[in-house]
Amino acid sequence: MTTGLTAQCSACGAEIPLEARARFCPACGIPLTPEAEDTADVRRSANRWLATLAVVLIAGALAFGVATWRLIRSVSPSGSDEGPAAGAMDAFAPIAEDWVDQREDVDEAAALGDPDGVRLTVDDAVAWTEIAVQDVAEIALDVDGDSVAQYQQLVAVFDGRLDALRSLEETGGAIASAGWAAGEARLDALGAESDAVICRIAGEMRDEGDDPDAHVTPAMDVDC
Numbered sequence: 132m133t134t135g136l137t138a139q140c141s142a143c144g145a146e147i148p149l150e151a152r153a154r155f156c157p158a159c160g161i162p163l164t165p166e167a168e169d170t171a172d173v174r175r176s177a178n179r180w181l182a183t184l185a186v187v188l189i190a191g192a193l194a195f196g197v198a199t200w201r202l203i204r205s206v207s208p209s210g211s212d213e214g215p216a217a218g219a220m221d222a223f224a225p226i227a228e229d230w231v232d233q234r235e236d237v238d239e240a241a242a243l244g245d246p247d248g249v250r251l252t253v254d255d256a257v258a259w260t261e262i263a264v265q266d267v268a269e270i271a272l273d274v275d276g277d278s279v280a281q282y283q284q285l286v287a288v289f290d291g292r293l294d295a296l297r298s299l300e301e302t303g304g305a306i307a308s309a310g311w312a313a314g315e316a317r318l319d320a321l322g323a324e325s326d327a328v329i330c331r332i333a334g335e336m337r338d339e340g341d342d343p344d345a346h347v348t349p350a351m352d353v354d355c
Contacts, residue, residue: 214336214340216274216277216278216336217343217345217346219278219282224350227329228350230260231352234256236252245304256296260289260296263289267285267286271283278335282332284328288328296318298310299315343355
């Protein structure tokens, strides 16, 4: 639509000076001439082509990434060059460290001599160890190689610790009782057994080419 020296955009109604000889509306961008419409069609076609190319490139990059990841996994399924004994120890170490904390908590509560505090601390240790036994059993189930028997023995150690803690629980916090003394003695014996087993696993690590010091942590409180 033309009014005086201006034209009106049929789409948005914007006033367009005739002397501007505009091919596109400066307000909404709609083509104003057949030539402009042809240009717009070319641009739209180019944009569609670029969008298609982008999709193809992204899909190709994703496919390449997946193929690369699968190749890496096929060469090294565990994601590292460590042997099975060391890999299992990396999973076991946090549990062993937490056990040290649990045992220290029980000893500290007993040293304070408050029966209620002792009962609560032992109850917490029992609940934690029930879960730990399952976690260590899963590690023993997954491990391969010559250290399988040692990790199975660690399951027995944690199962024994759970029984010993339950015997402490049955005393009701009576730290001067014979039942408490027997439970503590059992925990001490199981601690020595656990250290011996871990040291044998350290030997397996050396045989597999790994450094035990990189996997048996200081917080586990084991001296081989």
